[in-house]
Amino acid sequence: MALYNDIVMEHFMNPKNVGELENPDGSGTYGSPVCGDMMQIQIKVEDETIVDAKFKTFGCGSAIASSSMATSMIIGKTIEEALDITNKQIIDALGGLPPVKVHCSVLADRAIKNAIYDYAQKAGKTYAALEGYDPNEDEDEHDHGDIEE
Amino acid sequence: MRNVYLDYSATTPVKDEVLQEMIPYFTEKFGNPSSLYDKGLESRDAVSHAREQVAALIGAQPKEIFFTAGGTEADNWVVFGAADKLKAKGNHIITTKVEHHAMLHSCQFLEKQGFEVTYLDINEEGRVTPEMLEAAIRDNTILISIMMVNNEIGTVMAIQELAAVARAHGILFHTDAVQALGNVPINVKELGVDLMSMSAHKIYGPKGTGALYIRRGVHISNYLHGGAQEAKKRAGTENLTGIVGFGKAAEIAKRDFDKHVEHCRTLRNHLVERVLAEIPNTFVNGTMEHRHPGNASITFEYIEGEAILLFLNHAGISVSTGSACSSNSLEPSHVLTALGVPVEKIHGTVRFTIGDFTTMEDVDYVVDTLKNVVSRLREISSVNTQKGW
Ligand SMILES: Cc1ncc(COP(=O)(O)O)c(C=O)c1O
Numbered sequence: 001m002a003l004y005n006d007i008v009m010e011h012f013m014n015p016k017n018v019g020e021l022e023n024p025d026g027s028g029t030y031g032s033p034v035c036g037d038m039m040q041i042q043i044k045v046e047d048e049t050i051v052d053a054k055f056k057t058f059g060c061g062s063a064i065a066s067s068s069m070a071t072s073m074i075i076g077k078t079i080e081e082a083l084d085i086t087n088k089q090i091i092d093a094l095g096g097l098p099p100v101k102v103h104c105s106v107l108a109d110r111a112i113k114n115a116i117y118d119y120a121q122k123a124g125k126t127y128a129a130l131e132g133y134d135p136n137e138d139e140d141e142h143d144h145g146d147i148e149e
Numbered sequence: 150m151r152n153v154y155l156d157y158s159a160t161t162p163v164k165d166e167v168l169q170e171m172i173p174y175f176t177e178k179f180g181n182p183s184s185l186y187d188k189g190l191e192s193r194d195a196v197s198h199a200r201e202q203v204a205a206l207i208g209a210q211p212k213e214i215f216f217t218a219g220g221t222e223a224d225n226w227v228v229f230g231a232a233d234k235l236k237a238k239g240n241h242i243i244t245t246k247v248e249h250h251a252m253l254h255s256c257q258f259l260e261k262q263g264f265e266v267t268y269l270d271i272n273e274e275g276r277v278t279p280e281m282l283e284a285a286i287r288d289n290t291i292l293i294s295i296m297m298v299n300n301e302i303g304t305v306m307a308i309q310e311l312a313a314v315a316r317a318h319g320i321l322f323h324t325d326a327v328q329a330l331g332n333v334p335i336n337v338k339e340l341g342v343d344l345m346s347m348s349a350h351k352i353y354g355p356k357g358t359g360a361l362y363i364r365r366g367v368h369i370s371n372y373l374h375g376g377a378q379e380a381k382k383r384a385g386t387e388n389l390t391g392i393v394g395f396g397k398a399a400e401i402a403k404r405d406f407d408k409h410v411e412h413c414r415t416l417r418n419h420l421v422e423r424v425l426a427e428i429p430n431t432f433v434n435g436t437m438e439h440r441h442p443g444n445a446s447i448t449f450e451y452i453e454g455e456a457i458l459l460f461l462n463h464a465g466i467s468v469s470t471g472s473a474c475s476s477n478s479l480e481p482s483h484v485l486t487a488l489g490v491p492v493e494k495i496h497g498t499v500r501f502t503i504g505d506f507t508t509m510e511d512v513d514y515v516v517d518t519l520k521n522v523v524s525r526l527r528e529i530s531s532v533n534t535q536k537g538w
Contacts, residue, residue, distance in 0.1 A: 064529060
């Protein structure tokens with residue numbers, strides 16, 4: 001019995017791509033410390049391909065694991081491919097997340113999109129997947145429950 | 150790997166002395182305390198003995214102790230029993246924002262049925278003052294309920310002074326003493342409380358057993374209806390083993406009180422001193438002065454509590470978080486919110502609670518581990534002292 005499966009725990013205990021890039025081509029943050037998680041994802045882009053990505057995350061175990069997995073998934077992908085990634089794919093790659101933690105994968109997904117959005121703005125590019133995209137739009141309210149001792 | 154349990158406020162292990170006392174009541178001495186033959190009377194005597202043991206711990210008469218299925222039932226009984234009994238007199242209840250959910254959710258349920266509830270704020274120490282209580286009293290107030298010791302930040306409330314305010318107005322006064330029992334001196338007569346909730350599993354007794362102290366002469370309606378057990382006030386065949394265990398645990402709590410308090414306080418102070426000295430950007434929530442001897446509620450800025458908990462768990466250490474994020478809730482703690490801790494910092498709060506089986510080596514191991522965990526998580530975090538929140 002554990003809170004998280006082995007893949008999530010591995011990405012939490014030994015996260016990949018922690019840190020910041022020196023001259024990122026795109027930088028995105030999502031969430032806020034007030035809500036309990038805030039992610040920053042930075043990307044390095046060459047010829048429309050993400051060649052490097054780094055993250056910094058304030059958050060719980062699954063927020064850190066989602067950041068690690070999400071950055072691992074986008075490295076080597078083209079911008080178009082990275083934009084196609086959904087939070088569901090992040091969850092699947094992690095082998096599942098507890099229902100109350102699903103929003104962590106949404107956060108990672110949004111932080112990626114925000115980093116790409118920033119890249120698009122700076123590089124003067126447009127992507128169909130980003131049409132009408134609002135980097136500050138709130139995620140949906142998530143479920144709450146409570147047990148206290 | 151070392152295993153260090155620092156969550157004694159969540160629950161405690163049953164002490165061997167307690168367990169040995171309970172065992173015969175599962176097997177040979179299993180009679181129903183209501184039965185009239187010897188086997189029943191033997192069980193009835195055991196329940197009476199336990200009642201004396203619990204009464205002795207709090208300075209009550211045995212007749213004033215009513216066994217329940219735990220602290221939650223005792224709290225519910227008070228809220229619904231007092232509301233029903235006194236509804237002709239009024240429909241206003243006063244409690245605090247920092248009560249356990251057993252109290253808060255019961256009050257919220259009553260609100261849906263037309264009762265009015267005032268949830269008192271706490272001051273910067275985490276306490277309610279007699280003035281704050283006095284100001285909330287109305288003509289139609291029928292019950293005041295203020296916990297003796299808070300389960301998250303360990304603050305000890307000035308129950309004697311608060312109960313005196315209630316008494317001056319002729320209003321029933323209840324205190325949830327689940328965290329206080331065995332950890333702070335309790336004499337119900339000196340405190341002047343009318344009703345008091347207790348639970349066995351926080352004092353090295355079994356889970357699912359507790360009691361409500363009802364001062365002689367105080368009347369509230371029954372909560373559980375059925376047989377004539379507990380002087381016709383609490384129906385249901387007695388949880389014989391649980392009650393026997395609770396009695397023994399109470400006896401030990403009384404016998405070893407000074408030693409227990411001294412042990413917990415020494416280790417707790419050592420933990421707090423080392424953490425504050427060796428880990429930057431940390432602070433203790435609530436006053437150190439009026440505090441549960443084993444409680445340390447500490448905020449680690451710029452990181453999140455569940456992540457700390459997971460790393461500590463990996464190192465064999467059990468603690469709980471203030472954000473309750475790990476206990477299936479994403480809501481920031483209502484207690485820390487009431488204390489005025491900024492929400493982003495509430496997320497980085499960990500509750501360490503020390504008990505009788507904790508050793509100095511355990512505490513040092515926890516602090517040493519924490520130092521690594523906190524610096525690791527701060528490396529990962531997107532917020533820090535330079536960037537700010
Ligand atoms: C202050 C307080 N009140 C009530 C309870 C509930 O007691 P029990 O677990 O026995 O139902 C607890 C602990 O869970 C508590 O800490």
